[in-house]
Structures are given as structure tokens and as C-alpha cells.
Amino acid sequence: MPADRILEVCDLRLAFRNWAGTTEVLHGIDLAIAKGERVALVGESGSGKSVTSRIVLGTMQDVPGVQVAGKVRFDGTDLAEMTFKERRRLRGREISMIFQDPTMALNPVFRIGALFHEVQKRRDPTIRRDAACARAAEILREVAIEDAERVLDSYAFQLSGGMNQRVMIGMALINRPRLLLADEPGTALDVTVQSQTLELMRHMVAQYGTSLLFVSHNLGTVREFADRIYVMYRGNIVERGPTAAIFNNPRHPYTRALLAAIPRLTGGGIPEIAERSEAFLEPMFIHPEVTE
Amino acid sequence: MPPPETAFTGNDRPVVTILSRLLRRLVSTLLVLFGVSLLIFLIARVIPGDPARIALGPRASEEQVEAMRETLHLNEPIIVQYAFFLGDLLRADLGISLYSNRPVMTDIAEYLPATLELVFLAGFLMVSLGLPLGALSARYRDRWPDDLIRLLTLLSVSAPSFVWAVGMVLAFSFAIPLFPIAGRISETIDIQVVTGFLLVDTIVAGRPDAFVSALHHVILPAFALSLSGIGQAARLTRTNMIATYEQPHVEMARAYGFSERDISRRYAFKPSLIPSLTVIGLDFAALLGNAFLVEVIFAWPGISRYGVGVILQKDLNAIVGTVLIISATFLIANIVVDLLVSVINPRIRLSEHGK
Ligand SMILES: Nc1ncnc2c1ncn2[C@@H]1O[C@H](COP(=O)(O)OP(=O)(O)OP(=O)(O)O)[C@@H](O)[C@H]1O
Numbered sequence: 001m002p003a004d005r006i007l008e009v010c011d012l013r014l015a016f017r018n019w020a021g022t023t024e025v026l027h028g029i030d031l032a033i034a035k036g037e038r039v040a041l042v043g044e045s046g047s048g049k050s051v052t053s054r055i056v057l058g059t060m061q062d063v064p065g066v067q068v069a070g071k072v073r074f075d076g077t078d079l080a081e082m083t084f085k086e087r088r089r090l091r092g093r094e095i096s097m098i099f100q101d102p103t104m105a106l107n108p109v110f111r112i113g114a115l116f117h118e119v120q121k122r123r124d125p126t127i128r129r130d131a132a133c134a135r136a137a138e139i140l141r142e143v144a145i146e147d148a149e150r151v152l153d154s155y156a157f158q159l160s161g162g163m164n165q166r167v168m169i170g171m172a173l174i175n176r177p178r179l180l181l182a183d184e185p186g187t188a189l190d191v192t193v194q195s196q197t198l199e200l201m202r203h204m205v206a207q208y209g210t211s212l213l214f215v216s217h218n219l220g221t222v223r224e225f226a227d228r229i230y231v232m233y234r235g236n237i238v239e240r241g242p243t244a245a246i247f248n249n250p251r252h253p254y255t256r257a258l259l260a261a262i263p264r265l266t267g268g269g270i271p272e273i274a275e276r277s278e279a280f281l282e283p284m285f286i287h288p289e290v291t292e
Numbered sequence: 293m294p295p296p297e298t299a300f301t302g303n304d305r306p307v308v309t310i311l312s313r314l315l316r317r318l319v320s321t322l323l324v325l326f327g328v329s330l331l332i333f334l335i336a337r338v339i340p341g342d343p344a345r346i347a348l349g350p351r352a353s354e355e356q357v358e359a360m361r362e363t364l365h366l367n368e369p370i371i372v373q374y375a376f377f378l379g380d381l382l383r384a385d386l387g388i389s390l391y392s393n394r395p396v397m398t399d400i401a402e403y404l405p406a407t408l409e410l411v412f413l414a415g416f417l418m419v420s421l422g423l424p425l426g427a428l429s430a431r432y433r434d435r436w437p438d439d440l441i442r443l444l445t446l447l448s449v450s451a452p453s454f455v456w457a458v459g460m461v462l463a464f465s466f467a468i469p470l471f472p473i474a475g476r477i478s479e480t481i482d483i484q485v486v487t488g489f490l491l492v493d494t495i496v497a498g499r500p501d502a503f504v505s506a507l508h509h510v511i512l513p514a515f516a517l518s519l520s521g522i523g524q525a526a527r528l529t530r531t532n533m534i535a536t537y538e539q540p541h542v543e544m545a546r547a548y549g550f551s552e553r554d555i556s557r558r559y560a561f562k563p564s565l566i567p568s569l570t571v572i573g574l575d576f577a578a579l580l581g582n583a584f585l586v587e588v589i590f591a592w593p594g595i596s597r598y599g600v601g602v603i604l605q606k607d608l609n610a611i612v613g614t615v616l617i618i619s620a621t622f623l624i625a626n627i628v629v630d631l632l633v634s635v636i637n638p639r640i641r642l643s644e645h646g647k
């Protein structure tokens with residue numbers, strides 16, 4: 001059924017090359033997201049979640065010293081066969097992204113309205129500022145911002161973190177992308193605000209029918225969020241399956257360790273996995289797909 | 293759905309904020325100028341030699357010198373002399389130049405515009421070449437354009453501007469006579485002085501030929517004067533841009549497909565300007581000091597050359613006047629830079645207390 005896959009990653013390998021030699025950090029990742037599906041990528045710090053999402057986004061490939069092997073297909077087209085320009089064309093139009101710290105991710109010297117304008121120019125280069133702002137105000141109301149006009153007229157530093165996160169969600173979805181990447185969204189925010197905005201994001205993604213790749217180190221956060229989960233450990237996927245299966249019947253020792261860490265995790269900190277264990281290096285466990 | 297969020301902070305009156313900031317800067321500038329006037333006045337009075345005698349020459353009689361001392365209030369206590377000086381200053385009267393026998397104000401009005409023209413053009417070159425070179429360097433970090441720009445800018449900052457001035461005169465006025473050696477405009481051209489800025493006056497007079505001649509005269513000294521400033525501005529901008537490139541908002545710009553060109557010209561450039569501008573403002577003010585030697589080398593009839601002349605002549609009124617005017621120009625340049633920074637930096641513009 002490759003036809004309804006928005007994203008398909010096969011045997012993805014990534015290595016950084018520098019004067020000291022080559023370090024491989026992804027050792028053959030397989031990952032797929034169906035259209036409209038929400039998928040979570042979970043693993044401890046340094047396991048390679050962010051680099052995976054940057055490869056899907058297409059920016060990692062342009063970093064000097066980076067070697068990428070394997071296939072990344074977006075809507076059936078291999079990213080590696082695209083030119084730099086074609087890959088850039090996808091970004092902001094077909095693929096967009098939400099970041100960890102919304103306030104830092106918004107340009108400090110542009111008003112929110114100006115940023116919305118720039119983002120919408122990606123889809124419609126001739127759009128005028130007032131038309132862009134009107135559309136932006138609409139989507140800001142959808143993310144439950146009441147004084148949208150004032151927000152559009154502000155700079156990020158004038159708004160609260162939660163407000164900026166809502167702005168970021170609106171900005172990410174305004175061009176109706178088909179795939180949304182969220183790399184630990186809002187972990188820089190406090191827990192209540194984070195869960196509020198995540199709930200909002202879930203709602204919006206469902207409404208817009210956007211596929212989602214949700215990156216987190218916290219299995220707890222993704223429970224409500226994902227249809228399927230990939231568990232990642234040191235550059236490998238160690239277990240994958242439907243959310244319920246992962247939670248009810250974790251099979252890989254590393255997944256069990258992650259799950260055991262959840263209760264202490266409501267603060268959103270980095271999981272304290274007991275220690276490194278040989279068992280974590282066991283081969284991947286694939287839960288059977290259940291049709292819903 | 294989560295509850296709507298309305299918590300909000302902000303300032304509706306950025307213009308008022310900027311005006312009050314300007315006002316505060318003006319007051320502190322006046323205080324500084326007052327201090328400068330006192331200092332330079334004292335220095336001018338304690339250096340040895342009798343100004344009246346110097347003005348009248350060795351053949352003047354004792355009576356003549358004494359009469360001169362009387363009219364110049366040189367026999368009064370120094371505090372009274374300063375009071376006279378300050379009173380005159382408030383009436384924009386800097387006294388008579390003992391050397392040229394004209395009001396110092398008249399001399400300054402004649403020579404200052406030439407210097408300002410040179411310094412403004414040098415400052416313009418510094419900003420309009422230095423900033424883009426720095427941005428380009430950061431965009432192509434560690435690739436050949438960056439290597440080339442870094443090499444050139446390192447060269448440019450490695451010698452002071454008078455060395456460049458001498459080099460350029462030798463190379464482009466003597467060896468290859470592309471540029472005139474001295475003056476502000478061709479001797480055969482007669483132009484009505486309105487502003488004293490020849491580049492402006494020639495346009496006002498509707499004389500393109502004269503404008504070209506003025507530009508031809510000013511461009512080499514301005515370039516020599518600005519060369520190390522260009523290098524500094526470029527290196528500073530590069531450093532700040534590279535720091536900005538590490539910011540999440542640049543990653544966001546890339547994630548949304550903004551082009552590297554737009555990032556280098558706008559998204560990363562504007563935030564990087566904020567830390568650069570203050571330093572560039574100081575560099576700009578330093579041009580005024582460097583202009584002294586460049587003016588001498590290019591025989592540029594400006595205030596700096598005048599200043600050197602009056603110092604050698606121990607022309608007290610003229611020395612004090614020149615230093616005061618140069619300090620005032622320096623301080624005004626700083627205010628302008630400060631205002632520019634607050635216009636570009638919304639954090640300053642929008643905060644009630646400036647910082
Ligand atoms: N530019 C780079 N050069 C060299 N190594 C890198 C680079 N970027 C990432 N790495 C390495 O790749 C590995 C994966 O990094 P990545 O940022 O994807 O981790 P992560 O799973 O997102 O962790 P975190 O939860 O801390 O964000 C790490 O070991 C990191 O050191």
C-alpha cells in the first residue's frame with residue numbers, strides 16, 4: 001500500500017565526517033507514515049530522533065560533512081533524487097515543522113504578522129500583507145487566540161511561551177502542509193502549558209488531516225497523541241507498533257525501561273534510564289499491524 | 293479544546309519611548325560637552341607661552357601685548373576667563389582666531405563641511421561595503437568567498453588609515469594618475485556654496501560635471517579613510533551573523549523553505565545588526581579622528597587639517613573651538629547610532645524604560 005504513504009524511509013543511514021574520521025549515528029532506519037497518520041518517534045537523548053526529522057525535512061542533507069544513505073520518499077518521490085531547490089520547495093508548503101522552544105524559533109526582529117506573511121508567501125508569492133494577516137487572524141482564532149490582531153502586531157518576546165506555541169502551530173499549518181514534523185514541541189514550556197498546546201496541536205492536525213511525525217523522549221506524552229510508535233535507541237529502531245501494543249505489551253528491553261521511567265517524567269525531563277544494558281542492543285521487535 | 297489565552301504585555305507608544313530616549317541622550321550629551329569645554333579650556337590655558345604675544349608676533353611692543361591681554365581677558369582669574377568663554381559659547385561665539393583674524397566660527401563653518409563630507413562618505417562606504425561583505429562571509433562560512441573576504445579584511449585592518457592613504461596616493465595619484473592629488477574639486481569649476489557639501493551643492497546647482505569632479509576628488513581619500521573600518525565592520529558582522537545562524541529562528545526559516553539569500557539578507561541579517569551597530573557607530577566616530585592624517589596626506593581642506601594648523605600656531609580660541617566642534621560631532625554621531633539601534637531593536641523601542 002505505498003500509494004497512501006506520505007512518508008517512507010528505508011534503511012536510512014547517516015554519518016558525520018570530520019577531520020577525526022567518520023561517525024555513523026543512524027544505522028538503517030525504516031519508518032513509514034500513512035496519509036493522515038500520527039506517528040511518534042521516541043528515544044533517549046542522542047538516539048538520533050532530531051537528525052532523522054531533519055533528514056525528512058531535507059535540511060540535514062545540505063550540511064557539510066554529512067553523508068546520508070538509504071531512501072527517503074515523500075509522497076512517492078525520493079528526496080535524494082531532488083535538487084536542493086526542489087527539496088526547499090517542499091518545505092513550508094508540503095512539510096512544515098514545530099520546534100522545541102517556540103519563543104526562540106520566532107525571529108526576534110519581525111512582527112508575528114510579518115512572519116505569517118513571509119510563511120504564506122511560500123505558497124502564494126504574490127499574497128499581500130493584509131490578506132496574509134487576515135488569514136493568519138483566522139487560524140490564530142482556531143488555535144484559541146482571541147486578540148489575534150494584537151498578537152499579529154507583536155514580537156515574539158512580547159508574548160508568553162504558550163502564546164508563541166499557539167502561534168507556531170498556526171504558522172505550521174497555515175499553508176496546509178501534508179506532513180508536520182514536531183521535534184519535542186514545547187518541552188521548553190511548563191508542563192500545563194505544554195499539555196494544553198499539545199492537545200491543541202492534536203485537534204488541529206486531526207482537523208486539517210495533516211500527517212504527523214512527533215519526536216519525543218517521553219513515552220508518556222505520545223500516548224494520547226500517536227497512532228503508532230517507533231522506539232529508537234542509539235541510531236536504531238528497536239521496537240515499533242501501534243500505540244496500544246507498545247504500552248500494553250512492550251517487548252524490547254529498552255522500551256520496557258522507557259515505560260518504567262514514565263511516572264517520574266510528568267515534568268518533561270530527560271528520562272533517566274537505569275543504565276546502559278546489553279539487552280538494549282537486542283534486535284528490533286515489530287508488533288503486527290492491526291487494522292482499525 | 294484548551295482555554296483561550298489572552299495574557300499580554302506590550303507598549304502602544306513606541307514613538308514616545310524613542311523620543312524620551314532621545315531626550316535623555318541629549319541631556320547627557322550636553323553634560324559631556326560641558327565637561328569637554330571645561331577640560332579643553334583648562335588645557336589650552338595651562339600650556340606655556342603667551343597667546344597675546346604669539347598673536348602679535350615678536351616685534352609688537354609690551355604695551356600692545358598688554359592691551360591684547362586685556363581685551364582677551366587673559367589677566368583675569370581663570371574661572372572668570374571660563375565664565376566669559378561660556379557666555380560667548382552660548383551665543384555661538386568662539387572668539388577670534390588669533391591666527392586667521394577671523395571669528396573661529398567662520399573658520400569652522402568653512403572647513404567642517406569638507407571634513408563631514410569626507411567622513412560621511414567614508415562611513416557610508418564602511419556600512420554599505422562592510423556589512424554585506426560580513427554577511428556574505430558568514431553565509432559562505434569556511435568556503436572560498438569567506439576565505440577571500442577574511443584575507444582581505446585582515447589585510448585592511450592590519451594597517452592604520454594613514455598608511456592606506458599614503459599607499460593610495462602613491463599608487464593611484466602618482467604611479468597611475470587616476471585620481472587627483474589634492475583639493476575637493478577641479479580648480480576650473482566654480483560652484484555656489486550652499487551647504488558646504490560639494491556633492492550636494494553641485495546637485496543643487498544642477499552641474500553633473502561638477503558633481504563628477506567632486507566625487508572624483510573625494511572618493512580616494514574617503515576609501516583610504518574607511519578601509520580599516522570596512523574590514524572591521526565586515527569581521528564584526530561575520531561574527532555576529534555566525535552566532536545568529538546558530539539560533540533556532542534561523543533553523544525555523546530554513547524549515548519553512550526561506551532561501552539562503554533571504555536568510556542572509558534579512559532573517560539573520562537584521563538581528564545581527566543590533567550588536568554590530570553600536571561598535572560600527574564607534575568606528576564611525578573614530579573616522580573623525582583618523583581624518584586628521586588622511587586630510588593632511590590628501591591636502592583636503594577640512595577641519596582636521598585646520599586643527600593641525602592652529603595647534604602648531606598655538607591659536608587658543610581656534611584650538612578650543614575645533615576640539616569642541618569635533619567632540620560635538622562625535623557625540624551627535626553616537627546619538628544617531630543609538631537611535632538607529634533602538635529603531636532596529638524592538639526590545640528597546642517597545643520597552644518603557646529604554647532597557
Ligand atoms: N552536526 C553534527 N555533527 C556531528 N554529530 C552530530 C551532529 N548533529 C547530531 N550529531 C550526533 O548525532 C546523534 C543524534 O543526535 P540527535 O540530535 O538526533 O539526538 P536526539 O535523539 O534528537 O536527542 P535529544 O533528545 O537530545 O534531542 C548524537 O550523538 C549527536 O551527537
Ligand SMILES: [Mg+2]
Pocket residue numbers: 049050051183
Ligand atoms: Mg533532538
